[in-house]
Amino acid sequence: MQITNFLKHHYRHFNAAALIDAAEGYNKHLADGGKMMITLAGAMSTAEMGIQLAELIRQDKVQIISCTGANLEEDIFNLVAHDFYERVPNYRDLTPADEQALLERHMNRVTDTCIPEHEAMRRLEHSVLKFWEKADKAGEQYFPHEFFYQILKSGELEQYYQIDPKDSWMLAAAEKNLPIICPGWEDSTLGNIFAGHVISGDIKNVHTVRTGIEYMIFLAEWYTKTATDESTIGFFQIGGGIAGDFPICVVPMLHQDLGRTGVPLWGYFCQISDSTTSYGSYSGAVPNEKITWGKLGENTPKFIIESDATIVAPLIFAMVLGQ
Numbered sequence: 001m002q003i004t005n006f007l008k009h010h011y012r013h014f015n016a017a018a019l020i021d022a023a024e025g026y027n028k029h030l031a032d033g034g035k036m037m038i039t040l041a042g043a044m045s046t047a048e049m050g051i052q053l054a055e056l057i058r059q060d061k062v063q064i065i066s067c068t069g070a071n072l073e074e075d076i077f078n079l080v081a082h083d084f085y086e087r088v089p090n091y092r093d094l095t096p097a098d099e100q101a102l103l104e105r106h107m108n109r110v111t112d113t114c115i116p117e118h119e120a121m122r123r124l125e126h127s128v129l130k131f132w133e134k135a136d137k138a139g140e141q142y143f144p145h146e147f148f149y150q151i152l153k154s155g156e157l158e159q160y161y162q163i164d165p166k167d168s169w170m171l172a173a174a175e176k177n178l179p180i181i182c183p184g185w186e187d188s189t190l191g192n193i194f195a196g197h198v199i200s201g202d203i204k205n206v207h208t209v210r211t212g213i214e215y216m217i218f219l220a221e222w223y224t225k226t227a228t229d230e231s232t233i234g235f236f237q238i239g240g241g242i243a244g245d246f247p248i249c250v251v252p253m254l255h256q257d258l259g260r261t262g263v264p265l266w267g268y269f270c271q272i273s274d275s276t277t278s279y280g281s282y283s284g285a286v287p288n289e290k291i292t293w294g295k296l297g298e299n300t301p302k303f304i305i306e307s308d309a310t311i312v313a314p315l316i317f318a319m320v321l322g323q
Helices: 002-010 014-031 050-058 069-084 096-104 117-138 144-154 169-176 189-200 212-226 242-248 250-257 287-292 309-320
Strands: 035-040 064-067 107-110 113-116 233-238 268-272 302-305
Touching: 002 014, 002 309, 014 035, 014 233, 014 268, 014 302, 014 309, 035 242, 050 169, 050 309, 064 069, 064 242, 069 113, 069 117, 069 144, 069 169, 069 189, 096 107, 107 117, 113 117, 117 144, 117 189, 144 169, 212 242, 212 250, 233 242, 242 250, 268 287, 268 309, 287 302
Parallel strands: 035 064, 035 233, 233 268, 268 302
Antiparallel strands: 107 113
């Protein structure tokens, strides 16, 4: 437990202390029989958070994930095209002309990392289109993550693997058939590509890929079946946005819109964000405000770590994994 011991010795105050408290709260929640949802905003897959997230999945330390469409696909982009990625450590110094040059080389920049269009996006499109078309012709409908599970389990991408497969959180999730919620999947590269194939007529039924409303219905059923007073669901939120805002609303929806009074609130909450809580940024949606919306309770363990998730989350995950 070298990492854990180091952190406990040196991380004593402010955001550092909050990190320790959140990690210990995570472990206590699981030890008490609870389950955990992790939500991924931003570009956590391109930040290669899958290295630890995959192990959390394998060790049953996360039971459900909510993520953006970008995080869903970018883990697979990295899996099949890692050797073609380019890192730009001086990205803050790039001029508009430099950015244009990257575009002309079909290198799509995410902060300090460029994703290669042909080797990543088009390679995955070639595979997923076959699964979309097959389902479309059969009149079948699947969620975005289910199509990715089908592709990964088929083995047809294995010839392109360029990282250790154990470092892909999507592969780990597919192996366990882990529930995934992907709200707003339409706002992703593959979402745009799917729209294009519907417009061109390759896909006849736009609902071949199931929608966000159906994701909420699925989550409501999963939460109702899974959450009990003895085994509540924790909520570990990385970043802001729809990946966190969408799933946390399932509890007030069940209570206020469906009148299900016996459903427990979220049993743990941690938020990692460096976004300022203001009207134009992260609103004021800190944990205590969530009490007023019926998402968290007065006594729910609540943690806020105001820092860079790419630094903080791996340290918390290390403590949860006992490293």
